[in-house]
Amino acid sequence: MKIEYKLLKKEANTNARLGKIITKYGEYSTPMFMPVGTLANVKTLTKEELEAMNAGIILSNTYHLWLRPGDDIVKEAGGLHKFMNYNGPILTDSGGFQVFSLAKPKDISEEGVKFKSHIDGRELFLTPEKSIQIQNNLDSDIAMSFDECPPASANHDYMKKSIERTLRWAKRGKDVHNNKNQALFGIVQGGAYEDLRKYSAIETVKMNFDGYSIGGVANDGESKEDMYKAIDYSIPYLPEDKIRYLMGVGEPVDILEGVERGIDIFDCVLPTRIARHGNVFTRNGKINLRNAKYQRDFTNIEDDCDCYTCKNYTKAYLRHLLVSKEVLAGRLLSIHNIRFLIKLTEEIRDSIKSDNFLEYKNNFLSKYRGDKNEINKK
RNA sequence: GCGGAAUUGGUGAAGUGGUUAACACGCCAGAUUGUGGCUCUGGUAUGCAUGGGUUCGAUCCCCAUAUUUCGCC
Numbered sequence: 001m002k003i004e005y006k007l008l009k010k011e012a013n014t015n016a017r018l019g020k021i022i023t024k025y026g027e028y029s030t031p032m033f034m035p036v037g038t039l040a041n042v043k044t045l046t047k048e049e050l051e052a053m054n055a056g057i058i059l060s061n062t063y064h065l066w067l068r069p070g071d072d073i074v075k076e077a078g079g080l081h082k083f084m085n086y087n088g089p090i091l092t093d094s095g096g097f098q099v100f101s102l103a104k105p106k107d108i109s110e111e112g113v114k115f116k117s118h119i120d121g122r123e124l125f126l127t128p129e130k131s132i133q134i135q136n137n138l139d140s141d142i143a144m145s146f147d148e149c150p151p152a153s154a155n156h157d158y159m160k161k162s163i164e165r166t167l168r169w170a171k172r173g174k175d176v177h178n179n180k181n182q183a184l185f186g187i188v189q190g191g192a193y194e195d196l197r198k199y200s201a202i203e204t205v206k207m208n209f210d211g212y213s214i215g216g217v218a219n220d221g222e223s224k225e226d227m228y229k230a231i232d233y234s235i236p237y238l239p240e241d242k243i244r245y246l247m248g249v250g251e252p253v254d255i256l257e258g259v260e261r262g263i264d265i266f267d268c269v270l271p272t273r274i275a276r277h278g279n280v281f282t283r284n285g286k287i288n289l290r291n292a293k294y295q296r297d298f299t300n301i302e303d304d305c306d307c308y309t310c311k312n313y314t315k316a317y318l319r320h321l322l323v324s325k326e327v328l329a330g331r332l333l334s335i336h337n338i339r340f341l342i343k344l345t346e347e348i349r350d351s352i353k354s355d356n357f358l359e360y361k362n363n364f365l366s367k368y369r370g371d372k373n374e375i376n377k378k
Numbered sequence: 379g380c381g382g383a384a385u386u387g388g389u390g391a392a393g394u395g396g397u398u399a400a401c402a403c404g405c406c407a408g409a410u411u412g413u414g415g416c417u418c419u420g421g422u423a424u425g426c427a428u429g430g431g432u433u434c435g436a437u438c439c440c441c442a443u444a445u446u447u448c449g450c451c
Contacts, residue, residue, distance in 0.1 A: 036413065037413095038412095039413085061413080093412050094412085096412075098412090098414090101412095101414085117414090118415080149412075216412090218412070222411090227411090246412095249412085268411050269410090273410060273417090277417075279409095288407080288408080290406095292406070325416070327416080
């Protein structure tokens, strides 16, 4: 079956919404944070660990799986779920972001995008049709349209041409999409330009996708103000009865700002990436566990955290693992960071239910920003 | 006891008679938002064993001392 979305409640004072996603694996509440597992695994984590932290949808990537092991092999394995042994919903990104991160502007044409494989350097060509076809083979629950994700610095003229092409690509992808069990989402682009976001949203919605995402907001050099603008300019034109997905966003602050503006689902590599480099989220802000001050800190990361790591390990031990470059460090910190974001969305949902999202947000942020706020006040 | 060699930061080390003593590791910080990259970016010796001398100027030349090390008795 194809996933369905039900809007359950709109918060009284903001655009925040409570919803549920009905899938063949069960029902999942929104707002939701989706861990990223580009290469058919959430880096360092097992299925059991993801379940223990109450993860719902996870992400995987078309471009990466196309290159290795190949979508034909995943299909032969019985689809992505069987291949990676994950019994929950999977969303596949289209490879559009890799257009932004790996290809040069001159390699983007109407037909598609010329890539150099990051694995062996050989030349590749990805088109909207090819991306959808790969995602059909992967048999994810949600496929994404193949889009161009222009840099924040793109001027109005380039951005307009880009979103028009992305609209044509969306149509081409939709025309070849033939997996009845798979939802297909459209992507709104347009940078921080109000007219372009509006145009992109309206035209994308006309194609009647199963859900809509807002892209191009977490690029290099993009300011938070531009991110919030991009959401504000897009949301009014998206239908209420469809999922709204903010692509690539992930800092606790941005999740709160997104929810307030009406976003339902988020994904981000941040919790796992910073974990591997020694950083963890806490209610009092992000900390770097490699810092010398944790050498003799025999307390856990957070007392009130229910994750496996906090229940079992001290900061001094985690620091030791990090400094010794033990792979267990990345795993234990990833468990904490993902659980932190999932817990955040659980609390956000509660606050929407009781119509005090803003109070929750302000409380959270004043603690999370801590000293920084004090400094700003001076 | 005699003779030779060496002595540069936390470590391994480059180096030159004349502005800020290379590099690497370590250490100390920071970054990271649809994941190519356990990655990237900074900082880290007021001093070249100690004391004297030569010189306009010495980590670099000379002498002594200390320590280490090699060979011989």
